[in-house]
Amino acid sequence: MWYFLKRNKQVAAMLGILSIAAVIVIILATRTTSHSTDENSSDETDDVSDDPSIFSTHKLPLEDRFMPSIGNGHIATNIFSDTVYMNGLYNGRKGESHRARIPNWANIRLNSTLTHMPYRPVYSLDTKEAAFKVRVDRDRSIVTQRIYAHRFYTRAIVNQIQVVAKPHDPNFIHHEIWIAIKQIPGPNSEDVQFHAPVPEVYDGRTIWYSCGSTKDSEDPSHQPLPVDVCAYWTSVPDYLVVPQHGSKVFTFVMTVDKNITVARQELFAVLQEDGEDLYNKHIDEWRSLYHQAGIHIEGNLQLSKIVNGIWYYYLSSLPSQHTYHPPGKYYGLSPTGLARGGSLLDDYEGHNFWDTEFWMFPSILLLYPRYAHDLLQYRLDMAYVAAELAKITGNKGYRFPWESAYTGTEVTQPCCPEIAEFEQHITGCISYAARQYLATTRDEEWLKQGGCSIVTHIADFWASRAVINFNTGLYDIERVMGPDEDHSNVTNSAFTNVVAGYSLYLAQYVSCLCKSYYMAKGLDQWADIAWSLALPYDETLDYHPQFSGYKRGEQIKQADVVLLGFPLQYPMNMSTRVNDLSYYESVTRSSGPAMTWSMHTIGHLRIQDDKKAADMFNKSYQGYVREPFKVWSELQRPNVGAVNFFTGMGGFLQTLIFGYAGVSIHLDRLEINRPQLPPNTTNFKIRGIKYLGANLTLGITEASSTLVVESLDDAWPLTFNDGKYNITLAPGMTVTLSGSGPFRVHSIPWKDCKLPEDTIGHNYLRPSNL
Numbered sequence: 001m002w003y004f005l006k007r008n009k010q011v012a013a014m015l016g017i018l019s020i021a022a023v024i025v026i027i028l029a030t031r032t033t034s035h036s037t038d039e040n041s042s043d044e045t046d047d048v049s050d051d052p053s054i055f056s057t058h059k060l061p062l063e064d065r066f067m068p069s070i071g072n073g074h075i076a077t078n079i080f081s082d083t084v085y086m087n088g089l090y091n092g093r094k095g096e097s098h099r100a101r102i103p104n105w106a107n108i109r110l111n112s113t114l115t116h117m118p119y120r121p122v123y124s125l126d127t128k129e130a131a132f133k134v135r136v137d138r139d140r141s142i143v144t145q146r147i148y149a150h151r152f153y154t155r156a157i158v159n160q161i162q163v164v165a166k167p168h169d170p171n172f173i174h175h176e177i178w179i180a181i182k183q184i185p186g187p188n189s190e191d192v193q194f195h196a197p198v199p200e201v202y203d204g205r206t207i208w209y210s211c212g213s214t215k216d217s218e219d220p221s222h223q224p225l226p227v228d229v230c231a232y233w234t235s236v237p238d239y240l241v242v243p244q245h246g247s248k249v250f251t252f253v254m255t256v257d258k259n260i261t262v263a264r265q266e267l268f269a270v271l272q273e274d275g276e277d278l279y280n281k282h283i284d285e286w287r288s289l290y291h292q293a294g295i296h297i298e299g300n301l302q303l304s305k306i307v308n309g310i311w312y313y314y315l316s317s318l319p320s321q322h323t324y325h326p327p328g329k330y331y332g333l334s335p336t337g338l339a340r341g342g343s344l345l346d347d348y349e350g351h352n353f354w355d356t357e358f359w360m361f362p363s364i365l366l367l368y369p370r371y372a373h374d375l376l377q378y379r380l381d382m383a384y385v386a387a388e389l390a391k392i393t394g395n396k397g398y399r400f401p402w403e404s405a406y407t408g409t410e411v412t413q414p415c416c417p418e419i420a421e422f423e424q425h426i427t428g429c430i431s432y433a434a435r436q437y438l439a440t441t442r443d444e445e446w447l448k449q450g451g452c453s454i455v456t457h458i459a460d461f462w463a464s465r466a467v468i469n470f471n472t473g474l475y476d477i478e479r480v481m482g483p484d485e486d487h488s489n490v491t492n493s494a495f496t497n498v499v500a501g502y503s504l505y506l507a508q509y510v511s512c513l514c515k516s517y518y519m520a521k522g523l524d525q526w527a528d529i530a531w532s533l534a535l536p537y538d539e540t541l542d543y544h545p546q547f548s549g550y551k552r553g554e555q556i557k558q559a560d561v562v563l564l565g566f567p568l569q570y571p572m573n574m575s576t577r578v579n580d581l582s583y584y585e586s587v588t589r590s591s592g593p594a595m596t597w598s599m600h601t602i603g604h605l606r607i608q609d610d611k612k613a614a615d616m617f618n619k620s621y622q623g624y625v626r627e628p629f630k631v632w633s634e635l636q637r638p639n640v641g642a643v644n645f646f647t648g649m650g651g652f653l654q655t656l657i658f659g660y661a662g663v664s665i666h667l668d669r670l671e672i673n674r675p676q677l678p679p680n681t682t683n684f685k686i687r688g689i690k691y692l693g694a695n696l697t698l699g700i701t702e703a704s705s706t707l708v709v710e711s712l713d714d715a716w717p718l719t720f721n722d723g724k725y726n727i728t729l730a731p732g733m734t735v736t737l738s739g740s741g742p743f744r745v746h747s748i749p750w751k752d753c754k755l756p757e758d759t760i761g762h763n764y765l766r767p768s769n770l
Contacts, residue, residue: 459508
């Protein structure tokens with residue numbers, strides 16, 4: 001990705017002027033102030049909780065952008081912000097498309113007299129219950145506020161304020177407890193033309209609703225009409241009044257949907273629930289999610305909290321499975337999640353990039369394959385637009401845009417046309433995600449419902465992009481940009497050519513799998529082109545130049561060639577991989593995103609340099625996680641970049657699953673190599689690994705590693721191989737992993753189809769037996 005300043009040079013200049021002004025203000029302030037406190041010198045505050053699933057603080061971050069989010073895949077918001085975002089609701093033409101802001105009528109705050117001295121409130125994000133809580137212990141009462149996006153009533157954001165009276169002097173003059181609150185929905189939306197709110201009385205309560213439509217279509221040819229949206233919300237008084245004895249729970253609700261009937265029915269359904277029953281129904285849905293899978297770490301509280309935070313934020317942006325109203329069409333997982341995306345400057349506008357398939361997808365696939373299916377479905381839904389883009393640019397098949405949102409058309413910012421033009425590897429990354437999905441699920445129904453088509457049409461695109469070079473006998477792919485966005489319009493990007501080759505090989509393999517119900521042409525041609533795609537390699541220095549003509553010593557933005565080793569797992573000599581890691585670490589600029597160091601971590605683990613891996617592991621998260629709510633920034637302190645950066649989280653999860661746990665996905669097997677504990681931990685467990693319908697748990701301690709078979713799918717019997725013996729797995733079985741492996745879990749062959757060759761760079765004819 002590129003940075004905010006690159007995307008808007010005018011704003012960059014303005015920021016430069018403002019920065020100078022800020023420095024002057026700071027100098028003047030320090031001259032007139034006799035002391036300073038740590039409180040004012042940092043945007044972050046301490047997490048005071050010892051519970052790995054709860055992040056608590058007595059003082060909120062000074063920067064609102066480091067506040068946590070709540071969401072359920074349909075709607076989301078950042079705590080105490082004036083904005084709600086809804087899945088699939090965008091406004092703005094082409095490159096100005098962004099998530100459309102809905103005023104946050106659910107933004108209710110306790111009066112500041114409750115949350116300042118002499119009281120010491122506790123603000124907590126409870127990731128287990130998926131709720132943000134404020135607790136104030138006062139003289140006469142304890143006030144607790146819970147804010148959550150309901151996991152069952154998915155159109156609803158709920159605010160519950162409980163007031164519990166304390167015993168007090170009966171002669172006290174005030175016999176009632178008054179709690180001042182305030183609703184802060186923010187200004188009118190600039191994205192949605194809402195009508196004036198209309199009141200309605202329901203069961204003695206005043207409720208309000210307002211409907212409107214987005215102002216600007218993303219692409220008139222694909223979106224001729226604006227998108228409608230309706231919001232309902234309960235009236236909020238200035239004060240809550242509670243008797244001097246006992247307790248009371250006040251529930252306030254906001255619902256949002258494109259359909260007014262759905263929004264209205266959902267609000268009424270929520271209001272009919274008992275307050276605690278409503279909350280428990282929400283918790284039950286989250287408990288069911290966490291029951292399916294999880295990563296558990298002991299001995300390192302901070303690391304455990306970070307991992308719990310990542311899965312909470314991920315699942316908050318993924319659709320609920322069990323809902324009051326059926327979920328609508330899902331529009332993908334963007335680099336900053338569903339709770340962000342309204343800014344045209346620094347949070348990627350809620351768009352879909354390669355980040356989804358390459359950085360977030362693999363971990364989600366192994367633990368929550370249903371959500372991996374949902375992410376691929378977004379690409380299937382937009383495939384017809386990808387076909388149009390390929391045709392417009394003079395190619396065949398499907399070419400997916402670098403950024404997409406509501407319509408699937410290209411929505412990259414107008415500032416950076418070279419990104420949209422050259423960064424075509426996203427199409428190969430989508431195919432690679434499909435490859436991993438098929439390897440772990442063997443989902444024949446997905447193939448029938450569009451999988452065969454998307455894989456083969458992506459291959460057609462790469463076949464049309466490859467041009468034979470008669471001087472070398474190799475196919476070149478020109479005018480591209482790899483993950484390193486500091487170099488554009490290059491020829492034979494090593495990363496791009498490998499994902500293109502994989503795409504071509506996968507199409508040959510999938511065409512065989514689909515042959516009884518899907519006819520494809522060019523099977524051998526795809527493989528022939530893949531076989532002879534150019535792969536830059538320097539025999540003297542035994543490393544991969546990033547592209548043809550790359551000048552050694554040139555600085556790069558982020559991991560690029562090192563991605564060949566992982567996640568692509570491209571076959572190469574160990575010495576070549578060592579040299580790739582060593583060289584590209586030396587030329588990667590320090591301002592790059594966290595994923596670079598995550599991939600270097602895995603690379604060093606794979607070459608068995610555990611000390612260097614530990615250094616890279618620490619570097620991959622310590623400078624990016626912001627306290628107290630474990631919000632990730634795109635850039636290391638003191639810089640920020642995009643917030644909350646799901647892409648960096650995805651790279652970090654891969655260091656745990658595919659690095660320290662040693663898991664790797666192959667078309668014919670699941671493999672585990674050298675499982676070991678992450679730094680400064682005593683117990684590491686990945687529960688709920690899904691492979692061919694089986695449910696597995698990998699446990700790692702200092703003394704041993706085990707693989708527990710929780711359940712199996714009868715359609716795919718599994719065999720475990722430790723390098724010497726084959727063991728037929730059965731439910732309830734525990735297998736001890738002795739030694740470093742590799743340990744392989746595999747099933748019976750999937751049809752009579754040869755696995756792809758998956759190598760490129762050969763300037764001679766592909767053997768006919770391949």
